[in-house]
Amino acid sequence: MPPVDIGDRLRSLPGGSAVALKLDPREYADHYFAVLNATLRDVGSETNAHTVYVAVTSPAAFVWTLAQALDVPRERISFVDAISHIMMNYSNPLENATYVDSPRALEEIMLRVEFLLRKFPHPRSIVVIDSVNSLAIHNPPELLSEFFHILLNNLKSRSVLTLVLETSDEEQSGVEQMLNLVVDETIDVARAGR
Amino acid sequence: MGPSLQLERCATGIEGLDNILGGGIPRGNMVLVAGSVGTGKTTLSLEFLVRGAERGERSLFISVTEASAKLIQNLSTFEFFRTELVDQGSLVFVDLPVIYERLGLSNEELNPEEIGILIRTIRDLVRTLGVRRLVLDSLTSVCYRIHKDEQIRDFMLRLGEELKEAGCTSLLVSEIGPNPGRYSLHGVEEAIVDGVVLLWNARRMGDILRVVQVVKMRGAAHSRAQYVMELTPIGILMAPHLKGGREGGA
Numbered sequence A: 001m002p003p004v005d006i007g008d009r010l011r012s013l014p015g016g017s018a019v020a021l022k023l024d025p026r027e028y029a030d031h032y033f034a035v036l037n038a039t040l041r042d043v044g045s046e047t048n049a050h051t052v053y054v055a056v057t058s059p060a061a062f063v064w065t066l067a068q069a070l071d072v073p074r075e076r077i078s079f080v081d082a083i084s085h086i087m088m089n090y091s092n093p094l095e096n097a098t099y100v101d102s103p104r105a106l107e108e109i110m111l112r113v114e115f116l117l118r119k120f121p122h123p124r125s126i127v128v129i130d131s132v133n134s135l136a137i138h139n140p141p142e143l144l145s146e147f148f149h150i151l152l153n154n155l156k157s158r159s160v161l162t163l164v165l166e167t168s169d170e171e172q173s174g175v176e177q178m179l180n181l182v183v184d185e186t187i188d189v190a191r192a193g194r
Numbered sequence B: 001m002g003p004s005l006q007l008e009r010c011a012t013g014i015e016g017l018d019n020i021l022g023g024g025i026p027r028g029n030m031v032l033v034a035g036s037v038g039t040g041k042t043t044l045s046l047e048f049l050v051r052g053a054e055r056g057e058r059s060l061f062i063s064v065t066e067a068s069a070k071l072i073q074n075l076s077t078f079e080f081f082r083t084e085l086v087d088q089g090s091l092v093f094v095d096l097p098v099i100y101e102r103l104g105l106s107n108e109e110l111n112p113e114e115i116g117i118l119i120r121t122i123r124d125l126v127r128t129l130g131v132r133r134l135v136l137d138s139l140t141s142v143c144y145r146i147h148k149d150e151q152i153r154d155f156m157l158r159l160g161e162e163l164k165e166a167g168c169t170s171l172l173v174s175e176i177g178p179n180p181g182r183y184s185l186h187g188v189e190e191a192i193v194d195g196v197v198l199l200w201n202a203r204r205m206g207d208i209l210r211v212v213q214v215v216k217m218r219g220a221a222h223s224r225a226q227y228v229m230e231l232t233p234i235g236i237l238m239a240p241h242l243k244g245g246r247e248g249g250a
């Protein structure tokens, strides 16, 4: 079977789908860039698309720099940043980002995602969560699975395409299982064509 | 209950709250909005009125503690607020101290006759203007001037009857301490009102969340769960309060 192109695959999904994108930690930078390319440029550049990027692994400012390198226009993306405050990296807040005190404020993250989806209503809305592993560092498993269950159901009912980044990690095998229960499919970036 | 018995709802226009209530507040209900300082009572009440005025329901804000000029100024933080609503008279602000003065109600404690005058004044305002939504901010400061429990009860019962008859849905703001064990100044108010919406601050692992819970609402099958709310320029947003790891509750 020929490898699927991630961008093509994502483009073919109906609104309301939830997908896990699995990255290999040994090739993290490579895989991460491929995922950004597929999400922000391939799907995110479709007419009337808007991406809400939930930054928990790296600050929004960092992701925005990469997005600019991919020529993503500012009005196509907005950020919920849940990491800058606890990393004490808040000195230069982005204009297109909203900052949450900590990755533990899960309800706040849900509310900010909703805020941005309402603020930028587009027929094709995409939410990227980067990443489930970073959220798992800061939150107990029951809380996290409740969060994903509620958030993904809510986004599904509103026809939002949700992409959850996941780094395969043997220490966090529970996280992978939890995510499998709430997403519609998993795309293994290592096996996908790019 | 068959659909024919379903009471007409007054959709608050706050989407999260309407979802919790199954469509809105049963029309004509008198609802206590109880919470400690800074929990968002005034903001929630204002949004209720602005959303109503937008839908063509005349809305009246009776302010006791804050000057209405300042409240109108605060409304501009709502992106959906248009000053025309005030200019056209769809959204009306009245300062209760001004009314007290006009009526000559200068005693620290209101006597039963004066309480009657106050009720009739509010009733006449509601009838003359055709008010469909009313906020009293706050009931607590009115109740400070009514000392006997039975007079409070009487005041609220009569006000409630007048408003119900006029088909006017109302929110009465109740200022309480952070851990009060009751929802109002005297503790009799919550028994009389048709509904109680409770607002408080909850903590989880050092973070503070605004939490809202509908404790009671006559005439509506509603969720009694806790929700987290956020005050934003596009209005109040609500999400379920996650249970895992919760430290204490209401």
Ligand SMILES: Nc1ncnc2c1ncn2[C@@H]1O[C@H](COP(=O)(O)OP(=O)(O)OP(=O)(O)O)[C@@H](O)[C@H]1O
Pocket: B035, B036, B037, B038, B039, B040, B041, B042, B043, B044, B077, B078, B175, B231, B232, B233
């Ligand atoms: N639209 C808004 N966006 C963000 N924050 C807001 C908004 N409106 C109000 N706030 C903040 O929320 C806080 C509480 O608001 P509010 O005045 O509604 O509470 P309250 O319960 O009426 O307080 P009090 O007991 O002092 O009357 C205020 O500190 C205010 O700064």
Ligand SMILES: [Mg+2]
Pocket: B041, B042, B043, B137
């Ligand atoms: Mg107030």
